[in-house]
Structures are given as C-alpha cells and as structure tokens.
Amino acid sequence: MYDKEKLDQIKKSKKDWEEKVVNKTLEKYPERLEEFKTGSGDEIDRLYTPEDIEDIDYKEDLGYPGKYPYTRGAQPTMYRGRLWTMRMYAGFATAEESNKRYKYLIEQGSKGLSVAFDLPTQIGYDSDHDLSAGEVGKVGVAIDSLADMEILFDGIPLDKVSTSMTINAPASVLLAMYIAVGEKQGVSSDKLRGTIQNDILKEYIARGTYIFPTEPSMRLITDIFDYCSKHVPKWNTISISGYHIREAGSTAAQEVGFTLADGIAYVDAAIKTGLDVDAFAPRLSFFFNAHNDLLEEVAKFRAARRLWAKIMKERFKAKSEASMRLKFHTQTGGSTLTAQQPDNNIVRVAIQTLAAVLGGTQSLHTNSKDEALALPTEDSVRIALRTQQIVAHESGVTNTVDPLAGSYYIEAKTNEIEQEAMKYINKIDELGGAPRAIDIGYIQQEIMDSAYIHQKEVEGDKRIVVGVNKYKIEEEPPSDLLKVDPAVENLQKKKLDDLRAKRDNNAVMEKLENLGKACSSDENVMPYILDAVKAYATLGEICGVMREIFGEYEQSVRL
Amino acid sequence: MQLEEKLLNGDKRGCAKLISMVENNDKEAIDIIKKLYNHTGNAHIIGITGPPGGGKSTLTDRLAKALRKEDKKIGIIAIDPTSPFSGGSILGDRIRMNDLSLDKEVFIRSMGTRGYLGGLSKATQGAVKLLDIFGCDYIFIETVGVGQSEVDIVKTADTVIMVMVPGLGDDIQAIKAGVMEIGDIFAINKSDLMGASKTATEIKMMLDMSDNMERRPPVLQVTAIKNEGIDKLVDEIKNQMNYLEESNELYERRKNNAKTEIIKLVEEDIINLILKKNESIGMLDDIAHEVAIKVLDPYTAKDRVFNSIKEL
C-alpha cells in the first residue's frame, strides 16, 4: 500500500525508535508480561506499523463493502441502511409459554424470532420416549407434533417475522411443520423468511445433537437445498456454524477454518447431487461466536468474509456475487460467561456485541448475564437486548462502514487469521474433506487441545478471568433463577396421548410408510415429510422411520 | 459369596474385582486362577490389531453383536496407551461399544498399558484367563495399534485379525516388516471409502510374496459402521479355529504362548527380587554409582546382583 522508499524510511525509523526509545524505557519500566497474547493465544506485537501490511493491495484485498472480496462488509451501506437483526434465542417448557416469551420480545423491539428446542426435539424423540426423561422443556421448547407448532406461533403472522430455528438433525421435519403452520395462516411457503441451522457436521464436531450417519444426513441437507430453492426461496437453508466449535474451545482461526471447511463439504455435496452452485449458494448463511478479545474478533469476521469469497469464486467457480458473499449471524460467547459475579457478564456481552457489530454481522443474539447458572429470566433477557440497542443507537459505531479498516493491527490480524484458517482447510483437504476429518477425530482433537491449553492458562493465572481467578468475592448464590416446572414433561405426555387418540392413525401409518419408501429411494424426502407432518405424525415417529432406514451416527472421540 | 464362586456363576462384579486384583498382582486372585485353571481353554482368543484410526473398536463391537446372535458369551479387553509422563490414561474404546454394556452375556474391560511395552497390558494375560473361566466363548483383545509393538499380541491370542483401512499405502510399507506376518485374517475396514479394493490387492500381493506361511490369510473388505461384511468375517474366524484345531496348530500356538508367558513371569519375579533386595540394602544404587565413576564394569556388577539374589 506504500511506495518502497516511504516504507524503507518507516522501517528505519521504527528500528530507531525501538533501539533508542523503547529499550531505554524497558530498562526502567519493564512491560507487565513477558509475552502478550490474544484471546486465542496468538502472540501479539507491541506496535503495528505500515510494515505489517505492506503486502496489502487495497483494491484486491479490501475493496468496497458489498463488493468482492467483501472484507469490508456484505452490504454497501451496512448499518447506515438497516441495523442488524436483533434476534434473541428463546424457548423453554411448553409451546404456550414460549409463545408468550416471543410476543414479549417482539413488543420489546426484537425483529426476528429465534427458536430454541429442547433436547428430545433436537434429537428426534417424542416427550414420552425413555431417553427424554428429565430433558423435556429444559433447554428449549418441546415440540412433538404440528399441534405444538401451531400453538408456538399462535398470533404471530409468519409473513411478518423472520424465524430462525436452531434445529439440525431433524431440520426437515421442523421446517415442514413451519410450512404447514404458514399454510394454516394463509401464508404460502414462498413468503416465509427465516433460517434453519441444519448444520450436521458441527453437531458431530462440537454440539452433539446428531441422529443419522454422515451420508444420509448430508442427503437430507441437500434435499432441503433443492426443495427450498423451488418452494421456499427466501429461506436460509443452512447456518454453517462456528459458534459451537468456538464454545467447545477452539481458537478464532480454528473457528473460521473448521467452519469454512464444513461449508466446503456442503457445497461439494450439493454440487454432487447436480445442483448448480449459484442456485443454492446465495441461501447459505453462517453463524459465528463473539468472544472478549475485541480486535481479534473483528479481524476474524473480516477474514472469514474474505476467505469464503475467494473459496466460492476460485474453488467452486461461482458466478453470482451473491454466492460469494458471506452473511452471518453472531451470538456472544456463552463459554465466556462466569457463574461468579454474574453482573460482570453484562460488560462482557457489551464488548462482544461491539466486536460483532464492528465485524459487520447481519444479526445478533446477546446472551444474558445469568446463563452460566440457568436459563435466562425475562429481566436478564431484556438487559441483553438493551445492550444491542445501546450499541446500535448510542455508541456511534454504526454511522460509518467498517470503521476499524486500515488499522495496521486489524489488517495484519485479518491476514493472519485468514492464513491460519486456510492452513486448517488445506490439512482437512489432505485428510479427504471435513466429514472424513471428523470421522477420524482430527477436528475434535485440535479443538480439545486448544480448550485444554486455555483451561491450564486460567488455572495457572496466566489468563485472568475477572471474578474467577482474580478479584474474587464471597457472594450469595443468586436466587431469582428461571426454573422449568418438571410438570411440563407430564403435560407434554398427556398432549401426545390426546393427539394419538384424536388423529386419523391409518392416515399417519400410510404417510409414514410412504416416507420410508422415499428414504430408501433417491427421491427428495421433503414432500413426504410434509405429508406426514400434516397428518399429525409426531416428530419421534417421523425420525423413527428414518432411524430404521438410515441407522444412527456413532460419535468419534480422540482425546 | 466368595469371589471364586462369583466368577464361576458369571457375576460381573466379581469378575471385575478379580481383574483389578490381578492388575495389582494380588495373591488371592492368582490363587483363584491357579485353582480354576482347568476351567480355561474353552474360549477362542482373538487379537484385534492394526494401525490407529482403523476402526478397531467398532469392528469389535460388530463382531461381538454378530456372535451374540448365536448366543455366544463374549469378553472384550480394550487396551489404550498409558501416558509415560503422568502414568494416567484415557481409555475411550467403550464409546464404540456402549449398547453392549447392558448385555448380560458381554463383559467389557478397558486397560491402560501402564508402561508395559508391546502394546499389551501386563495384566492382559491374567484378565484373559479370568474371562475364560467366567465362561466366555470368545475373548477379543483390542490392542493399542502402534506399529511393531503389536507383535506381542500373537503371544496371547489364538487368532489375530489385522484391521487396515484404504489409503494407508505408505503405512503398509512401513509396518509390513514383522507385523504383516502376525495377521491370520486381514480385514480392510471402511471399505466404502475410495481405494478399498486397491488396498486389498496390495495386501494380497504382499502376503503372496511371503513364503513362511502355512496358510495364506484371507483378506476381507468390511465396513463395520454399516455392518457390512461382518458375517463373512465371523465365518473366517470360525474357519480359522477349525484350521487351528485340525492342523494341531492350536496346540502348537498355545504351547509357544505358554513358553513365552512362563519366561515373562520368571523374568518378572527375578526383577522383583532384585528390586526388593535393593530396597533393603540399597545395593543397586551403590553398584550403579561405582559403574558410573568407572570403578566397576557393568558385567561384574551384573554378576554381583545375580549372586546376591541367589543367596535369597
């Protein structure tokens, strides 16, 4: 970015400064630490100068927002045009209770819904299954059939909201239910907006709510791509997630590298089924984490955007700009929250919010201060939402696009993360792609290594976590935590009994049989799932049919 | 109920306790094995070995399930490495066998190598005998799976299954010396991956070149995770046993294994004697000191140690 002569002068004067000024200062006042590290443990220099970004070509590497390679943002005007979607992940207990929480959030200014399902729903078991005992309604809402889904969105017009659903292995079933609810409301599927997470690879890697083996899982995903491109064109068919990879303990660069490697696997799979890359790639979206190291995180988001753009253009020969543009949702880092002095978490979330916004996120969920202790209460959710609103309206960072660009450090760090992420992608390519790298436990082990190093650093006081290993106080255990009533389980069971008594069981059997046949064939399973859902087949019944035909995934662990 | 009875009655807790006691070199457990040794010999002992990442645990799981359909009683010993630094270990093979845990007729035990070279835990031999007395029809020993050290498994098992995966061409080259020879059956696992038949051909070629084999081991393609090829593998295991019995090879192997085991046990006792003696008089330290400062040579030192234990 600089002419050579100028750069030589800068280099020379920097050396002068180091020798004459810095060294003298160090003699009298040594630095606080022997080495300074980012949140991810990368070493960081004392000072960044033009020397660190001498190879950057402004037009090629940074360019303009809304233009390739999208380093500076996905849209031309970013938050001057429209703020990010403030999307609070919520759901617990029954559909009735969650419906109330959604209406409250919409009242409070939330622009999109984000549905949290309980674990039995995420793993395709009905509430009355043996393995569901103790889990019903705990980490999200329990959905057993279309009947629950109708209650969940009661009074919420589906053509007016965009809905994100954190659902993976049984994503097609929940999407089908959403389409069916829309129909009942008189909203045709082409008007539905929202996202399903639908990212099975990161379930194998980090989150654990898988059902089927890799092959049939990938087929379900590409079936959704295909179905939605024809019938639900405004739907984001996948949210390729680094969030959980980071929560499991990865570094920032690993988050980017492993997530994009997963992305590559999905694109490969879709192309293999005969889909045109530009037909589905614009509907791919991403989901990242925001941790506490503000500048490293901003660089991470920028690096991810640039790297994905290059991958789509160069590796997959995409032609449409929309295919190259990485759009992402962000959630603040759950694992950074502390159970100690929970109020401190409000500050952490604020910093992470800034990171996401300065990194150019399209939507954001902010965690609540009490989430290291339990599900958030309504009050703590409101503070979390207000945090976003304060950043949006008071901080001023939304007034210009990508304000940190050009910072020597930010640009150098953006390059570094991109290169490190690319190294991981190359390694995974060598191993035969992400599914294979997961199968042999490579990705999981890399993440675990990082997590263990982090833990050791905290325990050795090499990394300060306020309230945990420094500035500790004696505190009373918090008393106003949200509790899910254990009666929810019985309530759901009763609803299921009623449903099974009321519905046309012959029709259910027939639809399930048809679904089974479709699963064994090459046909797209989506229409068959939709039929079964509309006949009020339960989630567990539908997933049960698929379990029988597809088998179940077996976890790969390398410790 | 006495441990002995528990073992004979198929009580899992009793069997588990006895294995722990054998691991601790407990005299009571050894006495029980001595007393019940005539109850051993019914089980077909099968070593499952091959490079890491080959899916040995999943394959073992599927073999066990297939044999359970024939109502056979199964014992599984899964060995993982012990950290040389901490002496601890993470034993993770059960992950692949979780639904076998609840089967009354299956017993799974994980073991760390605990510093014993050869990829086999020191207590493995004892545990195998206990599972044999316990009434197992098949005992699988799943090894650590690191190269040359696996050769030790032949000295415990009746049959060795080498588990390979496609695309490990270089690794085959690297491990063929000494290790290829120990396989009685070759299973190319993950045969749904590219290159499976090529790997099978390569292994067959390599086996054909080897001339010191009485019986050319069968080479099978399986995909354990999809339960493909497992029945064939079970058939080959049975064929192998028939062959061993008919050719008298079973007796030969078991005799050789016994020889190795006896020598190992004697060796161990001698070392323990030396260490014990050393404890009381600090002899080893003193002699080592003299050798280090070149006052004494190690050969004379050895004679001295040997003479001192002869006195015991």
Place this chain on the structure above:
Amino acid sequence: MDRPIRVLVAKPGLDGHDRGAKVVARALRDAGMEVIYTGLRQTPQQIVAAAIQEDVDVVAMSILSGAHNHLFPKVVQILKDEGAEDILIVGGGVIPEDDIPGLKEAGVKEIFTPGTATTDVIEFIKNNVKRK
C-alpha cells in the same frame, strides 16, 4: 504395585456439551488416573454397567441441560441396587445452587459448578476415594 485411581467420566442424558467432561478427563489423566470415557447420551443403566465392569473407584458425571435432578440420583440409586455404593460419585455442569443440597442428599458426594479448577476436582477425588 498399586493400580492408579480409575474414574468413569460420563455424560448422562441427551446433552451434547462435552468440553467440560473432556477437559476434566484430560486433567485426571495428567494427574495419573485411569479415565474411562464413555461419550455422549448414556443412560443411567449404561453408566452403572460400565462402572461395574470397569471396577472404577469414581463415577464423574457432567450435565449442562438441566436434567441433573432426574439423572444424577438415578445413577446413585442403580449403583446402590447393584451393591456398588462404595464408588465415589461426583457431578458437574450448569447446576443451580438451590439444587445442590438435594443432589448431595441423594448421594452425589460433590457438585462442581462452572469456574471450578480441575485441580480442585483432582484434590477432591484423591481425598475422598475409598481404595479397595
């Protein structure tokens, strides 16, 4: 020769968050223990069966989904039914303070909440394990 302390590290229920369980497993290994790791989605029955066959000294469980009040006591109960009450049982995860007394009464010896140092877990196990 004394064998190392053997610990079963288990994830009961449907919860897939295993970072904590894996970190603890590694820390126990590095403290010289033998850790049997059984992976995700274990039923209480499977956990007990594994604990018995492996003859472990300790069962350490982790749950972040809120199902602890149901699952932890169940494991304790089945272990008792099998006559294995000498096994030390500890638990960890996102567990509200209010729930801890009830879990201890049920027979879980200690509950470790977020922010616990692995050294504390190791210490506790070493001090409380009943060697046979």
